[in-house]
Amino acid sequence: MEKFILVIDQGTTSTRAILFNKDGVDIAKSQEEFPQYFPQPSWVEHDANEIWQSVLNVTHKVMQEAGISAKDIESIGITNQRETTVIWDKESGMPIHHALVWQSRQTNDITNQLIDEGHEDLIRLKTGLKVNSYFSATKVMWLLNEIPQARKRAEKGELLFGTIDTWLIWKLTDGQVHATDYTNASRTMMFNIHSLEWDEELLSIFNIPKTLLPEVKKSSDFYGKTAYYHLFDEEVSITGVAGDQQAALFGQNCFEPGNVKNTYGTGSFILMNTGKKAVNSEHGLLTTLACDDKGEVCYALEGSIFVTGSAIQWLRDGLEIIEESYETEKMSYELASNEGVYVVPAFVGLGAPYWDSNVRGAIFGVTRGTSRQTFARATLESIAYQTKDVIETMVCETGLPITQMKVDGGASKNKFLLEFQADILNIPIFKPLVTETTAMGAAFLAGLGTGFWKNTEEIRHIWQVESSFYPDMDVNDRDAYYKKWKKAVAAARFFHED
Numbered sequence: 001m002e003k004f005i006l007v008i009d010q011g012t013t014s015t016r017a018i019l020f021n022k023d024g025v026d027i028a029k030s031q032e033e034f035p036q037y038f039p040q041p042s043w044v045e046h047d048a049n050e051i052w053q054s055v056l057n058v059t060h061k062v063m064q065e066a067g068i069s070a071k072d073i074e075s076i077g078i079t080n081q082r083e084t085t086v087i088w089d090k091e092s093g094m095p096i097h098h099a100l101v102w103q104s105r106q107t108n109d110i111t112n113q114l115i116d117e118g119h120e121d122l123i124r125l126k127t128g129l130k131v132n133s134y135f136s137a138t139k140v141m142w143l144l145n146e147i148p149q150a151r152k153r154a155e156k157g158e159l160l161f162g163t164i165d166t167w168l169i170w171k172l173t174d175g176q177v178h179a180t181d182y183t184n185a186s187r188t189m190m191f192n193i194h195s196l197e198w199d200e201e202l203l204s205i206f207n208i209p210k211t212l213l214p215e216v217k218k219s220s221d222f223y224g225k226t227a228y229y230h231l232f233d234e235e236v237s238i239t240g241v242a243g244d245q246q247a248a249l250f251g252q253n254c255f256e257p258g259n260v261k262n263t264y265g266t267g268s269f270i271l272m273n274t275g276k277k278a279v280n281s282e283h284g285l286l287t288t289l290a291c292d293d294k295g296e297v298c299y300a301l302e303g304s305i306f307v308t309g310s311a312i313q314w315l316r317d318g319l320e321i322i323e324e325s326y327e328t329e330k331m332s333y334e335l336a337s338n339e340g341v342y343v344v345p346a347f348v349g350l351g352a353p354y355w356d357s358n359v360r361g362a363i364f365g366v367t368r369g370t371s372r373q374t375f376a377r378a379t380l381e382s383i384a385y386q387t388k389d390v391i392e393t394m395v396c397e398t399g400l401p402i403t404q405m406k407v408d409g410g411a412s413k414n415k416f417l418l419e420f421q422a423d424i425l426n427i428p429i430f431k432p433l434v435t436e437t438t439a440m441g442a443a444f445l446a447g448l449g450t451g452f453w454k455n456t457e458e459i460r461h462i463w464q465v466e467s468s469f470y471p472d473m474d475v476n477d478r479d480a481y482y483k484k485w486k487k488a489v490a491a492a493r494f495f496h497e498d
């Protein structure tokens with residue numbers, strides 16, 4: 001009887017459940033958005049129980065739609081928004097507070113204190129990360145400091161910490177398994193990416209009790225069996241776990257050092273596989289753990305851009321100049337150029353390669369003739385320029401030429417964006433047939449764990465190009481556009497310097 005891999009893809013704004021068959025075809029999917037909480041400007045929170053409920057809903061729906069039951073599921077793969085932090089009570093399973101989301105800036109003060117105390121270099125050497133409120137460690141510190149009794153209870157071993165993968169594994173196994181994988185652990189700022197263990201020295205600096213932390217396993221491994229009998233009428237194994245960006249790198253078949261992918265979602269995440277070598281970035285990229293073609297640990301360089309697709313949401317929900325994000329494509333094609341307008345969408349500061357938490361968004365070059373179309377085009381262009389900032393840094397740090405880039409994510413549906421991206425980078429861009437590459441990566445990891453797929457040779461042919469975009473821009477135009485962008489970023493940063 002035909003079997004399927006069930007992938008739970010738990011993202012920042014929505015949860016998806018997708019079923020893959022042995023040919024790597026996504027035969028059924030279900031998606032559900034869940035509430036976002038903004039208790040203060042620049043704070044972003046989720047209710048972990050609402051996330052869990054959304055997982056139950058989409059899983060139930062996708063199985064119904066495909067007409068399958070638990071016995072038809074070979075195993076489960078989990079992929080998730082990374083860094084987002086949940087702490088819960090070991091006994092009751094109840095979170096002690098909302099999950100603090102990766103985008104949230106409520107720990108900026110803690111971050112600044114760590115920098116002032118001079119811990120930056122040590123943290124970067126051990127974890128590969130910038131000291132930034134993006135990562136889990138300062139979120140754990142905030143929860144332990146702010147929630148009454150939390151520190152005391154953590155010290156007594158009554159509480160558990162997890163990123164969303166860990167929370168879902170815990171819920172699926174009914175509290176039997178407290179585990180994460182290397183890729184997620186590498187985003188917590190508590191994990192030593194060289195010794196592959198929780199770092200005692202950092203935990204002591206952060207004053208975080210080790211009893212909070214999950215066991216860390218390979219991405220393709222046996223995590224446990226589900227115990228949720230309302231959802232599955234028999235046990236199903238969880239055999240693949242990876243952070244969404246590393247799962248996308250795997251799903252895009254970026255198995256060789258030098259391979260690069262960019263996922264254009266809420267933010268954009270550009271990852272380059274660097275093989276067994278941890279490249280220590282001097283210019284604002286992150287060193288992170290990823291999976292090689294055997295599902296074993298390897299290293300990647302990452303450029304994390306905080307605002308890309310969400311800038312399009314701002315055009316829709318903030319400025320209300322579009323009704324649907326796809327309209328920006330046609331609007332941009334209607335113009336011969338950006339008419340000298342540059343949008344710097346630094347709504348929550350700038351991530352890679354600038355890491356400037358103080359800067360805020362800015363728009364330059366507006367004239368009486370500036371139209372909705374100009375704003376749409378300048379916002380789409382800003383996504384491509386931010387990507388170029390990262391790619392240029394990657395080339396400079398690794399000395400490796402980047403000759404092509406694979407893309408996926410919601411905003412990769414936009415043809416104008418991908419054409420402009422190829423032009424501004426001066427390299428070809430390839431978009432795969434199955435754009436659910438994050439889920440596909442998690443499916444591959446789960447399937448390799450059970451022998452559903454024997455090795456990556458079996459899955460390589462599943463990846464196929466749907467569309468290719470080749471550069472076609474005059475070199476002088478390219479240089480002029482990009483030079484203006486750099487000036488716009490510098491001016492926005494100058495404006496917010498103090």
Ligand SMILES: Nc1ncnc2c1ncn2[C@@H]1O[C@H](COP(=O)(O)OP(=O)(O)O)[C@@H](O)[C@H]1O
Pocket residue numbers: 011012013014264265266267308309310311312313325326327328329409410411412413414
């Ligand atoms: N045709 C489009 N053009 C530009 N942006 C788009 C388009 N379609 C979707 N987006 C953007 O893509 C993002 C959603 O992508 P998705 O990969 O689902 O995000 P995430 O996984 O981060 O929740 C949204 O921010 C949306 O504005």
Ligand SMILES: O=P(O)(O)OC[C@H](O)CO
Pocket residue numbers: 010011012013080081082083102243244245265266267
């Ligand atoms: O949920 P996404 O796709 O926006 O991804 C979020 C990233 O994992 C954050 O690091």
